[in-house]
Amino acid sequence: MPLPSQSFAHRRPLIGDPPQTGFVIALCALFLLTGLFGRDPWKGDDALHIAVALGFAREPGWLIPTLAGQIWLDTPPLFHWVASLTGRAAALIGASFADGVRLTSALFTALWLLGSAGAARELYGAPAARIAPLIAIASIGAVTYLHDAQAATTLLAALGLGMWALALIARRPLHGGIVLTLALALSGLGTGLWLTAILLLTAALMPLLPVWRTVAATPQRMLALPLAMLAGTALAASWYVALRLERPELAAQVWDEDVASLLPDSALLVGGMSSWVKVMAWYAWPALPVAGWALWQRRSQWRSPVLTLPLVLMLLLFVQLAGDGIARNQRALPLLAPLVVLGSAGLPKLRRGAANALDWFGVMTFSLLGIIIWLGWVAMYTGWPARLAKTFSRLEPGFSMPFYFMAVSLAVIMSLAWVWLLWRSPRTPTRGAVSWGCGMVLIWFLVSSLWLPWIDYGRSYRDVARQLAEHLPEERTCVAYAGLQESQRAAFYYFAGLKPLAYASGTGRRCSVLIAHYGRGGRKPALDAGWTLKWEGRRPGDRHEHFLMYVKNTT
Template identity: 30%
Template sequence: MSPLSRTTPARLTAPATVKLPRLPLLGLAIAYIAFGLFMRDPWKTDDVVGLATMLTAVRDGGHAWLLPQVGHLAHAEEGPLITWVGAASMWLFGPILGDITAGRLPNLLWFFITTASLWYGTYLLGRRPEAQPLALPFGGEPTVRDYGRMLADAALLLLLATVGILQRVHETSEIPAIMAAQAAVFYSLARMLDRPRLGAISLGVALAASFLVRGWVGAIPIMLGSLLAFHPKSILWTRRRWGALSAALCVAIILAWWIPATLSSEYWIRNWKLWNIDNYALPEVGDLLRTLRDLPWYLWPTWPFALLALWRWRAWRYAPHVWLPLAMLVCPVVLIAFTDEPSDAEFILLAVPCACLAAFSLPTLRRAVVNTLDWFAVMCFSLTAATVWLGWVALNFGFPAKIARNIQRQTTGYVPEISWIAVALALAVSVSWIGLVAWRLRVRPTALWRGTVMSAAGLAATWILLVLLWQPPVDYARSYRKVSAELAEVLAHNVRPGECVRGLGLGNGQRASFLVFDDLNFPYDNRCTLILQQTSRSSLRDGTAAYSDGADVLWQGGRLSDRSEVFRLLRVPPTPAR
């Protein structure tokens, strides 16, 4: 039976695909990514480590461009691509914008690649004959163009509504870049259906990018998903000969980095290989249970609709609009089970395919179900916005007292400061959300994207309120700026001519923070008589911390918001010459 002879589950009329105005959609996307990206401190760990590798490449040059470094630390994890792009941005725009702001500009690039690839990929799939809704006896069904555009808009809005990716796309880490690489692969596969040469070229570049972003850990799920897309029952099977071009281009790009990297530092490459291998492990019950607990929240609200799409389109499972996103979804899901302590870096590979599948569920739903998504978004995000305001009032005015005490325990030592400009902007955002809800109540739009608009706008409004009202206490709790400044001042008064300071027990995030904020770099040299030690207060109390005896403590400090972590600057006797 021909696929087109089956009854399609999609049923809707032309009014359901009325065009969503481009300007509000663009404005929502810009507000989503811009707020929380700039004008804040780098947070530990991934956010500040990414910036540190970029700064090291710009300041030190040489092999730090080829092999990411955090000062003297070989950052033999992930891949070099975000370091290259971020360092280039710092070199170009750092003198104008400052290094930290310039290093964050590539996040706009990753976000653009992700959203554009998802939109165009879904649009191409939505225009195909297999995805079209049932033709009505007397006409009135949507045009192919309007239907494809509606699905693409819905997929983009559903991605913006995905709860789990919200914070991570604003960090200067590998996570936004690996999502962009996967989205580009998805678009390339969809493009190969009508323009195989262009699709094959972009597929090869995107696959290589996934490797250069996150090594084999990031590339394997995407590469396996690409192979699965060429299933013999899929239409892409007829384009399989173009896969050789993609593979050759991918291998060539990877080798262009791999060969000089291997020749440059055997130590870095050896540790990088170990990092890739150590990321995989046999499934453990604890990890699986944590994943099952976290994923539903991470992928909300797309995962229920993605599952519904697979059920409604089950007779069309090898049609491109179902099979391509499913192939990109299945492989990361399976590999998560074999990942040692899976986290956001693995979960984020589920966001794009889930958003695409969820969009294709919308034409199969009854109006009441779409309205349920609509009203859930209105109630949920109105409540979250009110909660953000309530917490801000408690933080700054001490009422309600119980909430204020809970906040103070998390921000010990923080002195609240009110920025009335931020408050005014937060009020404007709140009024805008109320206006959008009022519009929904008054106009009652029939367009199928109405629920996705409310979900995406509600999450964006909540995020913007958090950024405007809560950024100072969050910076206080997650940033090392004050500790770094205090340490820099102590070092300026205590380091003697010819003396060096080495680190002991410093975490990657802490080492990166001191480098980013005050250009403090700590070598691995046992001859150094000054030691910056990171330990815990409990270790100091029970005397188990290194150098508990026999060292002069020149300084001790840490973040007041962290009850455990403590830093000490020690002077020890010189190591005897051998």
């Protein structure tokens, strides 16, 4: 009979090197589905994209996106088409429309993870395919965007599938051609023709590489790439063509914006370089350092798609983004796609000291954050520690933390699973990817289960919209707005069905109700004596937002 220590030594480890495919799929599924449900549309892009999807569900027509009744052309409508369908499906089973819309973000993010895994497998081998999704979900800067209603997830899906297609098409032309066609269609219908142009340029450069020409030596294989490019471009431009036939002036506006995106401003590109470096230094962690190590390790393969494909795509994206505006967190999102694929090659090749440091840093960081989240929940629920409870109360005045047994129980289970994982997982070169991927899932799960009521209270416009609707006069010609941001109009449309008109327009001037907003450093609008202030309010935790409702005097 073996000794207990010997028996334990021969047990199969929970996570291998690299981790098993089933484990990676389960972890990614948990990451994608956590935090999507049971919350209102939040201030910012979440409310904005939910309202645009709701416009397709409430208003007639599926060609032109609208925001609270007004034409909205910031992105093509693929995300909002799909989100409208998932939102309606969710409403049919008793969930909220917003919950269903966020499922669309999970769908396109899953396509990104799938494409990244496929590209990593084709370029670097099967083990890298299981590392790439872990690096993707561990990206610090992306976690909130991937769980909001976010049209930029179509961009990530197009980039991930595009890299997979270009890595695959020389070896398996039919499969690669289908995936490339899909990637190009997603880029044009979901993001814009500027992204389609970047993918087409990257695809056109691949046959220049000697290794690519060797793999795709036969004429039949060489034809697969241009045929897929033609088919994908036709699908990508289909919405633009339909818009040009229906509303040529709107199509011209879309075209001008896409062309402007492809012509970077050299002054912005050079002047804003330092700001982009600062953003990416934390935003793309841990993908950025391991991708840099992969570039160094494989520097001799610079004429192979192994390096050229993700590197060319990253450079083209960086030039377009940096030359089109200042560095912001959301705008950096597409740069993660090539970095994640490159990082899947670099992380398994880290030297032992660097691999252990990455693992140790992840374990310590996420363990400490987990303790802080639990302590914050205890403070909000019990009032102890008093100083911490006072801080939370000051940020969101009037909030009282409820006790949800199921949410707390699941948070306890997740915390114990984290401890068990650290105890059972062996020290391997790829353990850093596992620690970071699992750690990000832990933190997002704890925040979504323990802190969700507090965050929802602070980022929702539900109460403001309710108060506003209660004070609206029943007899009114129309409602105008002045100073409202897009996400605020979106929230009022979602909660109160309001479709206000711009007060600066001729039609808005004739309205009998005016909703105004001013923020930090602003002041109440200067109106003539014909208007009476009927209501004023704001969200409890926001001291800078002020909403006012004026009613035009009838006498």
